[in-house]
Amino acid sequence: MRLIQYLDQNHVRVAVVEDAQIVRPITIEGGTYALAKAAIAAGESLEQAIKSRLSDAQVDYQTLIDEQRLLPPLTHPDPAHCLVTGTGLTHLGSADTRSAMHAKTQVAEEELTDSMRMFKLGVEGGKPSNNAEGAQPEWFYKGDGDCIVAPEAEMPSPAFAQDAGEEPELAGLYIVADDGTPWRIGYAVGNEFSDHVTERFNYLWLAHSKLRACSIGPELLIGELPAHLEGTSRIVRDGQTLWEKPFLTGEANMAHSLDNLEYHHFKYPGFRRPGDVHVHFFGTATLSFADQIQTRDGDRFEITLNDFGRPLRNTLRMLSTHEYEKTTVNAL
Structure with a gap:
């Protein structure tokens, strides 16, 4: 599993890379840092923390690149x-x-x-x-x-x-x-x-x-x-x-x-x-x-x-x- 971070209206977002074209956002404020801290606090793996928060939304990967929103x-x-x-x-x-x-x-x-x-x-x-x-x-x-x-x-x-x-x-x-x-x-x-x-x-x-x-x-x-x-x-x-x-x-x-x-x-x-x-x-x-x-x-x-x-x-x-x-x- 691979993750990226990107900017969304000045908010740091973290998403799972679905494939070369699509990423799926993870529902949490604060990006990868907040996600990892939540997993540690809950005593669960990062994969478990992701699965329980993975949204159904899809974001175009290339658009993030073209708009220089990658972090x-x-x-x-x-x-x-x-x-x-x-x-x-x-x-x-x-x-x-x-x-x-x-x-x-x-x-x-x-x-x-x-x-x-x-x-x-x-x-x-x-x-x-x-x-x-x-x-x-x-x-x-x-x-x-x-x-x-x-x-x-x-x-x-x-x-x-x-x-x-x-x-x-x-x-x-x-x-x-x-x-x-x-x-x-x-x-x-x-x-x-x-x-x-x-x-x-x-x-x-x-x-x-x-x-x-x-x-x-x-x-x-x-x-x-x-x-x-x-x-x-x-x-x-x-x-x-x-x-x-x-x-x-x-x-x-x-x-x-x-x-x-x-x-x-x-x-x-x-x-x-x-x-x-x-x-x-x-x-x-x-x-x-x-x-x-x-x-x-x-x-x-x-x-x-x-x-x-x-x-x-x-x-x-x-x-x-x-x-x-x-x-x-x-x-x-």
Whole structure:
């Protein structure tokens, strides 16, 4: 089952995706957030909460897209209470990439780069058995809910960015219950969006390379996640495909288990604050930047993942220096 969120006369609505053309609204005020909280409070599954509230009305999916009424599939009424984070060096990539990465780890420990040491830790200890604690992944904070761009909306790149590249990923979406327990609501396609030139210069600039803007959706997959997922990442320029490449995700293609990634995120009490929403990107191994693609203003990112319905699409907008003026801090 897949859900979307959309605006209806300034109200946030949640709906079940019936097919590629039709969605059926769920009768509840407050969208996916309110629906998930109601399910937790009632001690029922999300599917049960949906079935008891599913209306007979039908809404045209394409109209929502054309009118740019789509929202990210999970939002918090107060964006400051939505935390956007992620992990890197988690994916094994294609067979060729996997072979190359494996070869790079077969050297003396002192010869490993910090990145390869992290990757090796994940390969060797990222999928522990018997609920044991596994290796810690690379982790980063990206921003709060204000940095999440809606599907079909423009993806803003700040004037200081040296690169504006897509990162096709799987994202986990969560709500923290009143007792501090994190609940996974489902999964969505994500474009984590980063400055890879800055990141390549020095890995200690990883935090700076996260350009804050990102996008998820349009659809939220609830229920069990397939272990093997295949998708396509594409850049369209002036109506023509500039670059296209398949990508793999899901646990079968990852060095870390999802349980391990979630454990190392939510082990901190500050990330178990009741009522908060979390969007957590699980990483990728496929980038147009690796193929020397330089994006331009107006390029459209399109990320499709099997089992997740419609593609996530965003058009790149390069902000001018005037639009993104240098911040001056005043002293009191």
